[in-house]
Amino acid sequence: MITNETTEKFRKLKLPTPFYYYDLEVLKTTLDVIKKKASESGFKLHYAVKANHNPRILSLIASYGLGADCVSWNEIDAALKAGFRASEIVFAGVGKSDNEIINAIEADIFCFNCESIPEMEVINTFAARLGKKARIALRINPLVDAHTHKYITTGIAESKFGINTWELEEVLKKLTDMKNLELTGIHFHVGSQITRLSVFKTLCNHINELQEWFSVRNSELKIINVGGGLGINYDNPEELPRFDDYFSLIRKFVDLRPGQTIHAEPGRSIVGQCGSLISKVLYVKNGTNTKFVIIDAGMTDLIRPALYQAHHQIENLTSAGETENYDVVGPICESSDTFARYIELPETRRGDLIAIRSAGAYGEVMASRYNLRDLPQVVFSDEI
Numbered sequence: 001m002i003t004n005e006t007t008e009k010f011r012k013l014k015l016p017t018p019f020y021y022y023d024l025e026v027l028k029t030t031l032d033v034i035k036k037k038a039s040e041s042g043f044k045l046h047y048a049v050k051a052n053h054n055p056r057i058l059s060l061i062a063s064y065g066l067g068a069d070c071v072s073w074n075e076i077d078a079a080l081k082a083g084f085r086a087s088e089i090v091f092a093g094v095g096k097s098d099n100e101i102i103n104a105i106e107a108d109i110f111c112f113n114c115e116s117i118p119e120m121e122v123i124n125t126f127a128a129r130l131g132k133k134a135r136i137a138l139r140i141n142p143l144v145d146a147h148t149h150k151y152i153t154t155g156i157a158e159s160k161f162g163i164n165t166w167e168l169e170e171v172l173k174k175l176t177d178m179k180n181l182e183l184t185g186i187h188f189h190v191g192s193q194i195t196r197l198s199v200f201k202t203l204c205n206h207i208n209e210l211q212e213w214f215s216v217r218n219s220e221l222k223i224i225n226v227g228g229g230l231g232i233n234y235d236n237p238e239e240l241p242r243f244d245d246y247f248s249l250i251r252k253f254v255d256l257r258p259g260q261t262i263h264a265e266p267g268r269s270i271v272g273q274c275g276s277l278i279s280k281v282l283y284v285k286n287g288t289n290t291k292f293v294i295i296d297a298g299m300t301d302l303i304r305p306a307l308y309q310a311h312h313q314i315e316n317l318t319s320a321g322e323t324e325n326y327d328v329v330g331p332i333c334e335s336s337d338t339f340a341r342y343i344e345l346p347e348t349r350r351g352d353l354i355a356i357r358s359a360g361a362y363g364e365v366m367a368s369r370y371n372l373r374d375l376p377q378v379v380f381s382d383e384i
Protein backbone atom coordinates (compact mmCIF):
# COMPACT_ATOMS: atom_id res chain seq x y z
CA MET A 1 0.00 0.00 0.00
CA ILE A 2 1.28 3.44 -0.82
CA THR A 3 0.08 5.39 2.20
CA ASN A 4 -0.55 9.14 2.42
CA GLU A 5 2.55 9.30 4.58
CA THR A 6 4.68 7.76 1.82
CA THR A 7 3.14 10.07 -0.78
CA GLU A 8 3.94 13.02 1.46
CA LYS A 9 7.58 11.87 1.58
CA PHE A 10 7.72 11.57 -2.22
CA ARG A 11 6.48 15.15 -2.42
CA LYS A 12 8.67 16.63 0.28
CA LEU A 13 11.82 15.02 -1.06
CA LYS A 14 10.86 16.21 -4.55
CA LEU A 15 12.00 12.86 -5.93
CA PRO A 16 12.45 13.13 -9.68
CA THR A 17 9.87 11.12 -11.57
CA PRO A 18 9.41 8.58 -12.98
CA PHE A 19 10.89 6.16 -10.47
CA TYR A 20 10.37 2.63 -9.29
CA TYR A 21 9.44 2.49 -5.65
CA TYR A 22 10.22 -0.82 -3.95
CA ASP A 23 8.54 -1.58 -0.65
CA LEU A 24 11.03 -3.84 1.11
CA GLU A 25 8.52 -4.79 3.80
CA VAL A 26 6.21 -6.21 1.14
CA LEU A 27 9.11 -8.15 -0.36
CA LYS A 28 10.12 -9.51 3.06
CA THR A 29 6.57 -10.58 3.87
CA THR A 30 6.30 -12.32 0.50
CA LEU A 31 9.63 -14.06 1.06
CA ASP A 32 8.65 -15.14 4.60
CA VAL A 33 5.46 -16.71 3.26
CA ILE A 34 6.94 -18.38 0.18
CA LYS A 35 9.86 -19.75 2.19
CA LYS A 36 7.56 -21.25 4.82
CA LYS A 37 5.10 -22.71 2.31
CA ALA A 38 7.86 -24.10 0.09
CA SER A 39 9.63 -25.81 2.95
CA GLU A 40 6.35 -27.28 4.25
CA SER A 41 5.84 -28.85 0.83
CA GLY A 42 9.49 -29.84 0.36
CA PHE A 43 10.23 -27.49 -2.56
CA LYS A 44 13.67 -26.13 -3.42
CA LEU A 45 13.27 -22.67 -4.96
CA HIS A 46 15.40 -20.91 -7.57
CA TYR A 47 14.34 -17.28 -7.92
CA ALA A 48 13.96 -16.35 -11.61
CA VAL A 49 16.42 -13.46 -11.77
CA LYS A 50 14.94 -12.18 -15.04
CA ALA A 51 11.90 -10.90 -13.14
CA ASN A 52 14.03 -8.32 -11.33
CA HIS A 53 17.81 -8.18 -11.10
CA ASN A 54 18.09 -5.01 -9.04
CA PRO A 55 21.14 -5.71 -6.80
CA ARG A 56 19.37 -4.87 -3.54
CA ILE A 57 16.43 -7.06 -4.42
CA LEU A 58 18.75 -9.90 -5.41
CA SER A 59 20.72 -9.67 -2.15
CA LEU A 60 17.58 -9.71 -0.06
CA ILE A 61 16.24 -12.76 -1.88
CA ALA A 62 19.64 -14.49 -1.59
CA SER A 63 19.64 -13.83 2.16
CA TYR A 64 16.48 -15.96 2.43
CA GLY A 65 18.45 -18.95 1.16
CA LEU A 66 16.83 -19.32 -2.26
CA GLY A 67 18.76 -20.52 -5.28
CA ALA A 68 18.72 -18.63 -8.59
CA ASP A 69 17.40 -19.38 -12.08
CA CYS A 70 19.43 -17.42 -14.65
CA VAL A 71 19.20 -16.97 -18.41
CA SER A 72 22.52 -15.33 -19.18
CA TRP A 73 26.05 -15.29 -17.82
CA ASN A 74 25.48 -11.70 -16.70
CA GLU A 75 22.54 -12.86 -14.61
CA ILE A 76 24.68 -15.63 -13.10
CA ASP A 77 27.39 -13.10 -12.35
CA ALA A 78 24.88 -10.72 -10.75
CA ALA A 79 23.43 -13.59 -8.70
CA LEU A 80 26.88 -14.64 -7.47
CA LYS A 81 27.70 -11.03 -6.53
CA ALA A 82 24.41 -10.78 -4.64
CA GLY A 83 25.27 -13.81 -2.53
CA PHE A 84 23.59 -16.73 -4.31
CA ARG A 85 25.78 -19.82 -4.21
CA ALA A 86 27.01 -21.29 -7.51
CA SER A 87 25.87 -24.69 -6.27
CA GLU A 88 22.29 -23.37 -6.26
CA ILE A 89 22.23 -21.69 -9.67
CA VAL A 90 20.48 -23.16 -12.69
CA PHE A 91 21.09 -21.82 -16.18
CA ALA A 92 18.21 -21.88 -18.70
CA GLY A 93 17.68 -20.46 -22.18
CA VAL A 94 17.43 -21.70 -25.76
CA GLY A 95 20.47 -19.75 -26.92
CA LYS A 96 23.36 -20.03 -24.49
CA SER A 97 26.49 -18.65 -26.15
CA ASP A 98 29.88 -20.41 -26.06
CA ASN A 99 31.34 -17.91 -23.62
CA GLU A 100 28.33 -18.14 -21.34
CA ILE A 101 28.63 -21.93 -21.28
CA ILE A 102 32.37 -21.84 -20.58
CA ASN A 103 31.95 -19.30 -17.77
CA ALA A 104 29.13 -21.30 -16.20
CA ILE A 105 31.11 -24.55 -16.33
CA GLU A 106 34.08 -22.81 -14.74
CA ALA A 107 31.85 -21.34 -12.02
CA ASP A 108 30.62 -24.90 -11.34
CA ILE A 109 26.94 -23.99 -11.30
CA PHE A 110 24.38 -26.50 -10.08
CA CYS A 111 22.82 -27.33 -13.43
CA PHE A 112 22.28 -26.37 -17.07
CA ASN A 113 18.66 -26.67 -18.14
CA CYS A 114 19.22 -27.91 -21.70
CA GLU A 115 16.85 -27.15 -24.50
CA SER A 116 18.23 -29.06 -27.49
CA ILE A 117 20.62 -31.79 -28.63
CA PRO A 118 23.00 -29.31 -30.33
CA GLU A 119 23.21 -27.37 -27.06
CA MET A 120 24.03 -30.57 -25.14
CA GLU A 121 26.77 -31.34 -27.64
CA VAL A 122 28.35 -27.92 -27.16
CA ILE A 123 28.20 -28.12 -23.36
CA ASN A 124 29.72 -31.61 -23.52
CA THR A 125 32.56 -30.40 -25.75
CA PHE A 126 33.46 -27.47 -23.52
CA ALA A 127 33.15 -29.54 -20.33
CA ALA A 128 35.54 -32.09 -21.86
CA ARG A 129 38.00 -29.34 -22.80
CA LEU A 130 37.89 -27.98 -19.26
CA GLY A 131 38.22 -31.46 -17.79
CA LYS A 132 34.87 -31.18 -15.99
CA LYS A 133 31.52 -32.90 -15.86
CA ALA A 134 28.53 -30.56 -16.35
CA ARG A 135 25.28 -31.39 -14.63
CA ILE A 136 22.28 -30.99 -16.89
CA ALA A 137 18.51 -31.27 -16.72
CA LEU A 138 16.42 -31.70 -19.84
CA ARG A 139 13.90 -28.96 -20.41
CA ILE A 140 11.00 -30.81 -21.95
CA ASN A 141 8.13 -29.23 -23.85
CA PRO A 142 5.13 -30.96 -22.25
CA LEU A 143 2.54 -29.47 -24.64
CA VAL A 144 0.49 -27.84 -21.91
CA ASP A 145 -1.41 -24.68 -22.77
CA ALA A 146 -0.84 -22.16 -19.97
CA HIS A 147 -3.97 -20.12 -20.85
CA THR A 148 -2.11 -16.87 -20.51
CA HIS A 149 -1.00 -14.20 -23.03
CA LYS A 150 0.44 -15.81 -26.17
CA TYR A 151 3.79 -14.05 -25.75
CA ILE A 152 4.30 -15.69 -22.37
CA THR A 153 3.03 -19.15 -23.30
CA THR A 154 6.03 -21.42 -23.63
CA GLY A 155 4.94 -25.06 -23.60
CA ILE A 156 2.89 -25.58 -26.75
CA ALA A 157 3.76 -27.07 -30.13
CA GLU A 158 4.73 -23.69 -31.65
CA SER A 159 7.10 -22.84 -28.77
CA LYS A 160 10.82 -22.55 -29.37
CA PHE A 161 11.42 -23.74 -25.82
CA GLY A 162 12.28 -27.19 -24.56
CA ILE A 163 12.95 -30.56 -26.13
CA ASN A 164 9.99 -32.24 -27.77
CA THR A 165 8.97 -35.61 -26.33
CA TRP A 166 9.36 -37.25 -29.74
CA GLU A 167 13.06 -36.44 -29.58
CA LEU A 168 13.71 -37.88 -26.13
CA GLU A 169 14.69 -41.33 -27.34
CA GLU A 170 17.41 -39.72 -29.46
CA VAL A 171 18.47 -37.52 -26.53
CA LEU A 172 19.05 -40.54 -24.25
CA LYS A 173 20.92 -42.36 -26.99
CA LYS A 174 23.23 -39.39 -27.55
CA LEU A 175 23.70 -38.86 -23.82
CA THR A 176 25.37 -42.24 -23.42
CA ASP A 177 28.21 -40.92 -25.59
CA MET A 178 28.41 -37.52 -23.94
CA LYS A 179 30.78 -38.50 -21.16
CA ASN A 180 31.14 -35.01 -19.74
CA LEU A 181 27.44 -34.53 -19.06
CA GLU A 182 25.59 -35.87 -16.05
CA LEU A 183 21.82 -36.04 -16.33
CA THR A 184 20.27 -34.93 -13.04
CA GLY A 185 16.64 -34.41 -13.88
CA ILE A 186 13.89 -32.91 -15.98
CA HIS A 187 12.71 -29.32 -16.22
CA PHE A 188 9.55 -27.60 -17.41
CA HIS A 189 8.21 -24.08 -17.74
CA VAL A 190 4.88 -23.73 -19.51
CA GLY A 191 4.31 -19.99 -19.22
CA SER A 192 4.02 -16.99 -16.98
CA GLN A 193 1.21 -15.16 -15.17
CA ILE A 194 -0.73 -18.41 -14.91
CA THR A 195 -3.82 -17.88 -12.82
CA ARG A 196 -5.67 -21.12 -13.59
CA LEU A 197 -4.04 -23.55 -11.19
CA SER A 198 -5.49 -26.47 -13.16
CA VAL A 199 -2.71 -25.75 -15.70
CA PHE A 200 -0.21 -26.99 -13.11
CA LYS A 201 -2.30 -30.08 -12.47
CA THR A 202 -2.17 -30.89 -16.18
CA LEU A 203 1.58 -30.35 -16.09
CA CYS A 204 1.87 -32.80 -13.16
CA ASN A 205 0.03 -35.47 -15.15
CA HIS A 206 2.49 -35.04 -18.00
CA ILE A 207 5.42 -35.19 -15.58
CA ASN A 208 4.11 -38.47 -14.16
CA GLU A 209 3.87 -40.00 -17.62
CA LEU A 210 7.37 -38.83 -18.46
CA GLN A 211 8.74 -40.23 -15.20
CA GLU A 212 7.37 -43.60 -16.26
CA TRP A 213 9.00 -43.22 -19.65
CA PHE A 214 12.39 -42.52 -18.09
CA SER A 215 12.15 -45.29 -15.50
CA VAL A 216 11.33 -47.91 -18.17
CA ARG A 217 14.63 -46.85 -19.75
CA ASN A 218 16.48 -47.09 -16.43
CA SER A 219 17.27 -43.41 -16.51
CA GLU A 220 17.48 -42.07 -13.01
CA LEU A 221 16.12 -38.58 -12.34
CA LYS A 222 16.96 -36.85 -9.08
CA ILE A 223 15.34 -33.52 -9.81
CA ILE A 224 11.91 -32.59 -11.04
CA ASN A 225 11.83 -28.86 -11.78
CA VAL A 226 8.40 -27.40 -12.54
CA GLY A 227 9.71 -23.96 -13.54
CA GLY A 228 7.90 -20.74 -12.70
CA GLY A 229 4.66 -19.19 -13.81
CA LEU A 230 2.48 -18.65 -10.77
CA GLY A 231 0.41 -15.54 -11.50
CA ILE A 232 -0.32 -12.59 -9.25
CA ASN A 233 -3.53 -10.61 -8.83
CA TYR A 234 -2.98 -7.40 -10.78
CA ASP A 235 -6.43 -6.23 -9.68
CA ASN A 236 -5.39 -6.30 -6.06
CA PRO A 237 -1.81 -5.17 -5.50
CA GLU A 238 -2.07 -5.89 -1.77
CA GLU A 239 -2.86 -9.58 -2.18
CA LEU A 240 -0.13 -12.18 -1.75
CA PRO A 241 0.13 -14.84 -4.47
CA ARG A 242 -1.53 -18.21 -3.86
CA PHE A 243 1.65 -19.97 -2.76
CA ASP A 244 -0.08 -22.44 -0.50
CA ASP A 245 -2.55 -23.63 -3.16
CA TYR A 246 0.22 -23.80 -5.76
CA PHE A 247 2.72 -25.85 -3.75
CA SER A 248 0.10 -28.17 -2.27
CA LEU A 249 -1.48 -28.82 -5.65
CA ILE A 250 1.83 -29.79 -7.22
CA ARG A 251 2.80 -31.97 -4.28
CA LYS A 252 -0.58 -33.67 -4.44
CA PHE A 253 -0.50 -34.43 -8.16
CA VAL A 254 3.14 -35.06 -8.93
CA ASP A 255 4.32 -38.58 -8.06
CA LEU A 256 7.79 -38.11 -6.66
CA ARG A 257 9.93 -41.22 -6.50
CA PRO A 258 12.26 -42.07 -3.61
CA GLY A 259 15.28 -39.76 -3.49
CA GLN A 260 13.78 -37.16 -5.82
CA THR A 261 13.53 -33.48 -5.00
CA ILE A 262 11.05 -31.03 -6.42
CA HIS A 263 12.28 -27.63 -7.59
CA ALA A 264 10.45 -24.49 -8.77
CA GLU A 265 11.55 -21.17 -10.27
CA PRO A 266 9.16 -18.41 -9.20
CA GLY A 267 9.91 -14.91 -10.45
CA ARG A 268 6.89 -12.63 -10.72
CA SER A 269 5.15 -14.06 -7.65
CA ILE A 270 8.12 -13.07 -5.45
CA VAL A 271 8.79 -9.53 -6.66
CA GLY A 272 5.65 -8.42 -8.51
CA GLN A 273 3.75 -6.83 -5.65
CA CYS A 274 6.63 -4.98 -3.99
CA GLY A 275 7.19 -2.51 -6.82
CA SER A 276 5.25 0.49 -8.13
CA LEU A 277 6.14 2.89 -10.89
CA ILE A 278 5.63 6.43 -9.64
CA SER A 279 5.03 9.10 -12.23
CA LYS A 280 3.86 12.68 -12.47
CA VAL A 281 1.02 14.03 -14.58
CA LEU A 282 2.35 16.35 -17.27
CA TYR A 283 -0.88 17.33 -18.95
CA VAL A 284 -4.57 16.51 -19.02
CA LYS A 285 -5.85 16.82 -22.54
CA ASN A 286 -9.28 16.50 -24.11
CA GLY A 287 -9.71 13.75 -26.67
CA THR A 288 -12.75 13.05 -28.84
CA ASN A 289 -14.17 10.31 -26.65
CA THR A 290 -12.09 10.57 -23.52
CA LYS A 291 -9.69 12.71 -21.57
CA PHE A 292 -6.03 11.81 -21.71
CA VAL A 293 -3.86 11.89 -18.64
CA ILE A 294 -0.36 12.24 -20.05
CA ILE A 295 2.21 11.10 -17.51
CA ASP A 296 5.99 11.34 -17.52
CA ALA A 297 6.43 7.54 -17.45
CA GLY A 298 6.14 5.68 -20.71
CA MET A 299 6.48 2.27 -22.27
CA THR A 300 10.23 2.75 -21.97
CA ASP A 301 9.83 2.54 -18.19
CA LEU A 302 7.17 -0.19 -18.07
CA ILE A 303 6.57 -2.02 -21.32
CA ARG A 304 4.10 -4.65 -20.10
CA PRO A 305 0.87 -2.82 -21.09
CA ALA A 306 2.25 -2.00 -24.57
CA LEU A 307 3.72 -5.45 -25.18
CA TYR A 308 1.21 -7.81 -23.57
CA GLN A 309 -1.84 -5.58 -23.16
CA ALA A 310 -1.16 -6.11 -19.46
CA HIS A 311 -3.37 -4.55 -16.84
CA HIS A 312 -1.80 -2.72 -13.90
CA GLN A 313 -3.85 -0.90 -11.31
CA ILE A 314 -3.38 2.86 -11.54
CA GLU A 315 -3.87 5.17 -8.58
CA ASN A 316 -3.81 8.92 -8.30
CA LEU A 317 -1.92 9.42 -5.04
CA THR A 318 -2.61 13.12 -4.66
CA SER A 319 -6.22 13.76 -5.61
CA ALA A 320 -9.41 12.95 -3.77
CA GLY A 321 -11.73 14.73 -6.20
CA GLU A 322 -14.85 13.42 -7.95
CA THR A 323 -14.06 10.51 -10.24
CA GLU A 324 -13.87 10.85 -13.99
CA ASN A 325 -12.88 8.53 -16.83
CA TYR A 326 -9.47 8.89 -18.40
CA ASP A 327 -7.03 7.18 -20.73
CA VAL A 328 -3.63 7.12 -19.05
CA VAL A 329 -0.85 7.45 -21.61
CA GLY A 330 2.88 8.06 -21.74
CA PRO A 331 4.98 10.54 -23.73
CA ILE A 332 6.50 8.08 -26.24
CA CYS A 333 5.81 8.46 -29.96
CA GLU A 334 3.88 5.18 -30.20
CA SER A 335 0.13 4.66 -29.89
CA SER A 336 0.77 1.53 -27.86
CA ASP A 337 2.29 3.75 -25.18
CA THR A 338 -0.95 3.51 -23.23
CA PHE A 339 -1.19 2.28 -19.65
CA ALA A 340 -4.98 2.10 -19.39
CA ARG A 341 -8.08 3.08 -21.32
CA TYR A 342 -11.19 4.66 -19.90
CA ILE A 343 -10.48 4.05 -16.25
CA GLU A 344 -11.96 5.90 -13.31
CA LEU A 345 -9.64 8.19 -11.42
CA PRO A 346 -10.32 11.04 -9.04
CA GLU A 347 -10.22 14.35 -10.90
CA THR A 348 -6.65 14.51 -12.19
CA ARG A 349 -4.53 17.60 -12.76
CA ARG A 350 -1.05 18.54 -13.86
CA GLY A 351 1.46 17.73 -11.12
CA ASP A 352 -0.52 14.88 -9.53
CA LEU A 353 1.46 11.78 -8.59
CA ILE A 354 0.33 8.55 -10.21
CA ALA A 355 1.25 5.05 -9.03
CA ILE A 356 1.23 2.12 -11.45
CA ARG A 357 1.05 -0.85 -9.13
CA SER A 358 2.36 -4.44 -9.16
CA ALA A 359 5.32 -3.36 -11.27
CA GLY A 360 8.08 -5.14 -9.34
CA ALA A 361 8.38 -7.95 -11.89
CA TYR A 362 9.44 -7.36 -15.51
CA GLY A 363 9.27 -3.60 -14.95
CA GLU A 364 12.58 -1.88 -14.25
CA VAL A 365 14.46 -4.76 -15.90
CA MET A 366 12.64 -4.32 -19.20
CA ALA A 367 13.14 -0.56 -19.36
CA SER A 368 14.78 0.84 -22.49
CA ARG A 369 16.26 4.07 -23.73
CA TYR A 370 13.99 4.35 -26.77
CA ASN A 371 13.49 8.01 -27.74
CA LEU A 372 16.79 8.49 -25.88
CA ARG A 373 14.94 8.77 -22.62
CA ASP A 374 16.63 8.40 -19.26
CA LEU A 375 16.20 5.09 -17.49
CA PRO A 376 13.80 5.27 -14.52
CA GLN A 377 15.25 5.99 -11.09
CA VAL A 378 14.87 3.60 -8.16
CA VAL A 379 13.82 4.39 -4.59
CA PHE A 380 13.60 1.88 -1.74
CA SER A 381 11.19 2.21 1.15
CA ASP A 382 14.02 2.42 3.68
CA GLU A 383 15.64 5.35 1.86
CA ILE A 384 12.86 7.85 2.44
Ligand code: LLP
Pocket residue numbers: 048050051069092152188189191192193194227228229230265266267268269304308361362
Ligand atom coordinates in the same frame (compact mmCIF):
# COMPACT_ATOMS: atom_id res chain seq x y z
N1 LLP B 1 11.68 -20.30 -15.36
C1 LLP B 1 11.81 -20.11 -16.70
C2 LLP B 1 12.53 -21.11 -17.49
C3 LLP B 1 11.26 -18.97 -17.30
O1 LLP B 1 11.39 -18.80 -18.61
C4 LLP B 1 10.58 -18.01 -16.50
C5 LLP B 1 10.00 -16.80 -17.11
C6 LLP B 1 10.48 -18.25 -15.12
C7 LLP B 1 11.04 -19.41 -14.58
C8 LLP B 1 9.79 -17.30 -14.18
O2 LLP B 1 8.43 -17.20 -14.46
P1 LLP B 1 7.45 -16.35 -13.52
O3 LLP B 1 7.37 -17.08 -12.18
O4 LLP B 1 8.02 -15.01 -13.37
O5 LLP B 1 6.17 -16.36 -14.25
N2 LLP B 1 8.12 -10.40 -19.42
C9 LLP B 1 6.92 -11.20 -19.24
C10 LLP B 1 7.20 -12.50 -18.52
C11 LLP B 1 8.25 -13.35 -19.20
C12 LLP B 1 8.52 -14.63 -18.45
C13 LLP B 1 9.66 -15.36 -19.05
N3 LLP B 1 10.03 -16.57 -18.35
C14 LLP B 1 5.89 -10.35 -18.50
O6 LLP B 1 6.15 -9.19 -18.20
O7 LLP B 1 4.79 -10.83 -18.24
